[in-house]
Amino acid sequence: MKEVVIHAALRFGDLDYGNTCYVKQIRERGVRSFGYVGSFTRNEIAKGLILGEWRYFFHVIMKCLSARKSEMDTMAHDPLSTMIGLTYNQPYNLSLMIFQAYKHQISLKANDKQLMNLYPRFLSLINRHLLPNLSFDISLLAYAQAPMYIRIVTD
Numbered sequence: 001m002k003e004v005v006i007h008a009a010l011r012f013g014d015l016d017y018g019n020t021c022y023v024k025q026i027r028e029r030g031v032r033s034f035g036y037v038g039s040f041t042r043n044e045i046a047k048g049l050i051l052g053e054w055r056y057f058f059h060v061i062m063k064c065l066s067a068r069k070s071e072m073d074t075m076a077h078d079p080l081s082t083m084i085g086l087t088y089n090q091p092y093n094l095s096l097m098i099f100q101a102y103k104h105q106i107s108l109k110a111n112d113k114q115l116m117n118l119y120p121r122f123l124s125l126i127n128r129h130l131l132p133n134l135s136f137d138i139s140l141l142a143y144a145q146a147p148m149y150i151r152i153v154t155d
Contacts, residue, residue, distance in 0.1 A: 006122075008129060014094045014095055018091070020081060021078050027084065030087070031045055034087075035050055043077065047062075047074065065097070066079050098122060102118065
């Protein structure tokens with residue numbers, strides 16, 4: 001899979017080039033506009049130091065677009081750049097961010113604690129884009145419980 005496939009499948013209308021992280025000055029100005037009162041000496045910012053409705057937006061970004069299972073109280077530079085880009089309608093390469101997260105997940109060992117089902121809805125859309133003739137009419141549970149000869153014949 002390549003980043004181009006993610007662009008075509010998800011149709012975000014995002015940039016098809018560039019980084020997934022804004023420079024430090026843009027991140028600092030953006031976070032200050034969210035009411036952030038902490039320092040920028042660490043690589044992450046804390047949710048508790050953001051004021052009002054921006055704290056809720058922070059939480060939504062972390063739950064929906066973060067490649068973490070837990071510890072949603074701090075945000076690294078990439079998701080912070082996503083939050084700034086979405087807030088100020090600035091160009092941002094969401095597809096590359098998702099592509100990099102998938103590459104990281106693929107590189108993990110089978111028993112790694114970071115291994116998770118990352119962006120399941122996005123993955124479903126990518127599969128539909130890559131396999132347009134595959135039938136998605138039955139549920140995964142029904143498919144898994146069906147006898148093997150039915151699965152082979154209907155696919």
